[in-house]
Amino acid sequence: MVYSYYPGCTLKTKAKDLDKGARRAAEALGIVMEELPEWQCCGGVYPMGKDEIATKLSSVRALVAAKEKKQDLLTLCSACHHVLKRVNNDMATNEDIRNKANAYMELEEPYAGETRVIHYLEMLRDVVGFDKLKEAVTNPLTGRKIGAYYGCLLLRPSKTLQFDNPENPTIIEDFIRAIGAEPVVYAYRNECCGGYVTLENKDLARSKVANIVESAKEGGAECLITACPLCMYNLSNNNAAGDLPVYYFTELLCEALGLDKEGN
Amino acid sequence: MQRIGVFVCWCGSNIAATVDVNAVTETLAKEPGVVYATNYQYMCSESGQNLIKDAIRDQKLTGVVICSCSPRMHEATFRKAAASAGLNPYLVEIANIREQCSWIHKNKEEATEKAIILGRTAIAKVQLNAPLIAGESPVVKRALVIGGGIAGIQTALDIAEAGFEVDIVEKKPTVGGKMTQIDKTFPTLDCSACILTPKMVEVAQNDNIKIYSYSEVEAVKGFVGNFTVSIRKKARYVKEDICTGCGLCTEKCPQKNVPNEFNLGLDTRRAIYIPFAQAVPKVATIDPNYCTKLNTGKCGVCEKICTAGAIDYTQKDEIVEQQYGAIVVATGYNPIKLDNFEEYAYSQSPDVVTSLEFERLMNAAGPTGGVLLRPSDKTHPHTIVFVQCVGSRDVSGCGKPYCSKICCMYTAKHAMLCREKYPDTEVYVFYIDVRTPGKNFDEFYRRAVEEYNVHYIKGMVGKVAPSGGKLKVQASDLLNNEQLHIDADMVVLAAAIEPDKSARPLATMLTASMDTNDFFTEAHPKLRPVESPTAGIYLSGCCQGPKDIPETVSQASACAAKVIGLLAKDKLTCNPCVAHSDELMCNGCSSCANVCPYGAITYVEKEFRQPDRTMLVRRVASVNPAVCQGCGACTVACPSGAMDLFGFSNKQIMAEVDAICK
Numbered sequence: 001m002v003y004s005y006y007p008g009c010t011l012k013t014k015a016k017d018l019d020k021g022a023r024r025a026a027e028a029l030g031i032v033m034e035e036l037p038e039w040q041c042c043g044g045v046y047p048m049g050k051d052e053i054a055t056k057l058s059s060v061r062a063l064v065a066a067k068e069k070k071q072d073l074l075t076l077c078s079a080c081h082h083v084l085k086r087v088n089n090d091m092a093t094n095e096d097i098r099n100k101a102n103a104y105m106e107l108e109e110p111y112a113g114e115t116r117v118i119h120y121l122e123m124l125r126d127v128v129g130f131d132k133l134k135e136a137v138t139n140p141l142t143g144r145k146i147g148a149y150y151g152c153l154l155l156r157p158s159k160t161l162q163f164d165n166p167e168n169p170t171i172i173e174d175f176i177r178a179i180g181a182e183p184v185v186y187a188y189r190n191e192c193c194g195g196y197v198t199l200e201n202k203d204l205a206r207s208k209v210a211n212i213v214e215s216a217k218e219g220g221a222e223c224l225i226t227a228c229p230l231c232m233y234n235l236s237n238n239n240a241a242g243d244l245p246v247y248y249f250t251e252l253l254c255e256a257l258g259l260d261k262e263g264n
Numbered sequence: 265m266q267r268i269g270v271f272v273c274w275c276g277s278n279i280a281a282t283v284d285v286n287a288v289t290e291t292l293a294k295e296p297g298v299v300y301a302t303n304y305q306y307m308c309s310e311s312g313q314n315l316i317k318d319a320i321r322d323q324k325l326t327g328v329v330i331c332s333c334s335p336r337m338h339e340a341t342f343r344k345a346a347a348s349a350g351l352n353p354y355l356v357e358i359a360n361i362r363e364q365c366s367w368i369h370k371n372k373e374e375a376t377e378k379a380i381i382l383g384r385t386a387i388a389k390v391q392l393n394a395p396l397i398a399g400e401s402p403v404v405k406r407a408l409v410i411g412g413g414i415a416g417i418q419t420a421l422d423i424a425e426a427g428f429e430v431d432i433v434e435k436k437p438t439v440g441g442k443m444t445q446i447d448k449t450f451p452t453l454d455c456s457a458c459i460l461t462p463k464m465v466e467v468a469q470n471d472n473i474k475i476y477s478y479s480e481v482e483a484v485k486g487f488v489g490n491f492t493v494s495i496r497k498k499a500r501y502v503k504e505d506i507c508t509g510c511g512l513c514t515e516k517c518p519q520k521n522v523p524n525e526f527n528l529g530l531d532t533r534r535a536i537y538i539p540f541a542q543a544v545p546k547v548a549t550i551d552p553n554y555c556t557k558l559n560t561g562k563c564g565v566c567e568k569i570c571t572a573g574a575i576d577y578t579q580k581d582e583i584v585e586q587q588y589g590a591i592v593v594a595t596g597y598n599p600i601k602l603d604n605f606e607e608y609a610y611s612q613s614p615d616v617v618t619s620l621e622f623e624r625l626m627n628a629a630g631p632t633g634g635v636l637l638r639p640s641d642k643t644h645p646h647t648i649v650f651v652q653c654v655g656s657r658d659v660s661g662c663g664k665p666y667c668s669k670i671c672c673m674y675t676a677k678h679a680m681l682c683r684e685k686y687p688d689t690e691v692y693v694f695y696i697d698v699r700t701p702g703k704n705f706d707e708f709y710r711r712a713v714e715e716y717n718v719h720y721i722k723g724m725v726g727k728v729a730p731s732g733g734k735l736k737v738q739a740s741d742l743l744n745n746e747q748l749h750i751d752a753d754m755v756v757l758a759a760a761i762e763p764d765k766s767a768r769p770l771a772t773m774l775t776a777s778m779d780t781n782d783f784f785t786e787a788h789p790k791l792r793p794v795e796s797p798t799a800g801i802y803l804s805g806c807c808q809g810p811k812d813i814p815e816t817v818s819q820a821s822a823c824a825a826k827v828i829g830l831l832a833k834d835k836l837t838c839n840p841c842v843a844h845s846d847e848l849m850c851n852g853c854s855s856c857a858n859v860c861p862y863g864a865i866t867y868v869e870k871e872f873r874q875p876d877r878t879m880l881v882r883r884v885a886s887v888n889p890a891v892c893q894g895c896g897a898c899t900v901a902c903p904s905g906a907m908d909l910f911g912f913s914n915k916q917i918m919a920e921v922d923a924i925c926k
Contacts, residue, residue: 159661167606187609187729187736215731 001127003074003118004066005033006084009041011077015229021250022076022120024259029128029136033074036065042083045196053100059087060101063115072116074123076250078228082153082161085117089160119154121171121227121249122163130178138258140180146252147184147221148172149212151231152192166190172225175249179256184221188212193234202238209238217244225249266297266391269325270383271316273307273332275362280305282366284376288331292383297391299323308338313345320349327355327390331383333362336797337788352395354840354911359386381924388923392916396840401890403489404589405831408433410481410770413441414813415805415820416594417463422824424472428831431586432467433476433495435766438543440464441596445526445620447627447634449813450677451708457542457629464544477545480766482583484591484773485863487891488800489836491588499579501550501558502536507574509546513566514538522554524631528621530639531631536566540629548574590800590827591774593784594820595767597806599759600655604662608651608757613730614639616755619650619671622678636686638754641733645753648682649737650675650693651725655760657696664760666781669810671758672699676712678756683716692719692750694739702812721748728755761810775861776801784808794823802827841911842892843899845885848872849906852883856898856907864891865898 011019026033040058047055062084066073075081090097092113102110118126124133150169158166169190173183191212194205212235216224223245226232235246254260270292274280285303293301300323304312307330319325328351330342335358343353361379369375407423409416412434420430432439446456467473482494517534524533526540535554538546548566556563557577567575599618602610610616615638617625628634638645652671655663672695679691698720700706712718722742729736737750763782771778776796777785784803787795794803804823805816830836845856847870857865868886871879885907887898899907899914908914 165606168611185612187612187727187731191727215729218731 002032004071008077008080010229018248078153133178144181147216184219186215186219188215268327270301272303317349331359354396357386357390385923388919399838400835408588409592411594412439418820437549451704497582507547594804597761609728649752654757679718841894850884855901
């Protein structure tokens, strides 16, 4: 299976581990990730403004590029995934936005949301299959108790993202099982990490993180895994106790597939 | 030569505001055959009807077209008026210019044009109308009530009281329904069992009432006054007439781990069980899903222990066929499943319960003997949070768009009872709105707030997180504009209610209509609230919409009055607009019989004289006019055009189409 791949800015800077692990594991699983040659920043936050389209154009360009290659668009960062999927939904369902964006882009063939945006986790679940992934695991993380941290961007708004049950998701728990570890289901796994509020009100971000960390530790989690660089930042930097390691899910995926840091 | 009268109704402003009634009258007056045309403010009123009657007499009308509301509304009214003026009632046609025109259009010009076309269509049809004579059919003086909850019980008792025989079909092993599970009833707080169980006994003892418990309706045939119903009596593996209800078997059965549905799975029962001590009929039932003897052939403890010899492992389902004049639907409701509301952690913590489960936890006959204890650790809860509207008034698609109506009152009751029995308990109620219309209802709610100090908070709960033996409740207080965090011991969810799942297939069997929420629709929302649009089908209780007990009982009695009105008649007028077959054209292909939903068509062998004067026996269709409902399916299916419908002949319908296309 060949995908157009949209890494996003953070995966080239702060979150290189998320990107690296994903590429190595994909190779091992027979998935080809073709990075889009000229991708632009998605903006990081889905633009809610209804009266202008400039902030949506970078997403539309990525979506169009994948359409022209007749490929699904694979994403990894929760924020990019969120923005791309929602903009794609706008292009498919909102006539006003579609018309304005197409008028600006002057494409040969107008774009109307034809590209399918798929997150790496969705790809593991729906294309590879968690049962097949389990078979591919050579170094199962047996005995490790791992808490899945979803955050908000992957799950909501659930009707648009169609990712998983927003109140009781299971996809990352199923992933944890597939790599041989034991998932810890805890109540705050889909609560906000504080997001950008950390810039303005660090105490608030800290109290949000404390809720998550305490709840995960109470359930017996030894570490958390996430798909979101911003969650990673908050969970690592705003956890006063600093006693719960956080990893990108792709790091543990590589470990379970027996791939070391250098990709051997 | 036809002499047709056209009567255009304003319906106050319902029609006249959108349709130019004068233009319609003037244009239709020029149609061929029309000798008289007029309009009037309310054609259905007495003076409006007199207008029609006078015109029929004075103008010697041979046909009448009324441009008004839907024929479902007033066709019978206008037919009766015509008949009283000496015109055959089937020479009256209605053009629906309200529901199908004025109500759905905004542009007056377009609506007027459409009204004219609809009127012209009706004129084209009435030109070809033939006078019809309605026949009569007898009424079976026996009623069927489907569902044995408080609605079905009350309807059955009232019908029986009037001297008619009634059968109750109840799918559970006992009658009584949801009310048997409830602890106290609002607004008087009298004990539910104390007011219900005497009625259950009355039903069992009444000579006019027969209870088919643990039974379901399998098939319904026939029509008003003459239904034939097949009832499946499910095998309970216990001889109902021999079992004394001593309960010995339910104590000795070794299969102890069956979830007890009467207590909503909060405790367990045996594989052979009597749902509760006051069950009617009080006989044991073996649950075939859990009985070791039925599944593996070994065991047989209940048979050995039963001194009456009532156990019969070989019992099979039995089908009973019975005739009824009227059928009452009283299939009731259930709380919705909470799968779409994971934010309340119902599936994650046993201390998050539904309100019906809470009833059982408060009930003296419940799993805790009426002592309120947390299901998880059997300790006394000190802080309880009630969440209202869980799935009600929800347009997100997760729940139901309607108000479940009963939750505000029972939540006030629960909150009040908690504070009364356990004054050390802090009780919070989160609400969107508190809706307490009803006699003594608002006073009741005020008492919960003012005398019992229940904390009523306008706002919704966003998340319930089980943590360290507590339930961390996150909520918003909209009036104070603040976020609340409450460490609760129990959370009680007022789940929306929905019609019982058996209602939808039953509606198909009865050809009774339902709304999008699977509530049965009434013949008229205001004026005929206890009748289905399908003749002979009546509605009692929550199958028609959410209701509390007082309202259910009132409606159940109203429903009984309607049934008694029907059963009191010896004969019913039949609909003469039924199908008939032209035997000379029929080739006996069976297409019509295959599509007939009522089983009204049979085939007969008949002798026909050939052109060469020899006789030939042919198989031809024959319609039973008493069974035919005039749906017209056969006339469409018939490949040779032999089937036709009185009042809606193929020629008439083509004339209508021609008139529309003109």
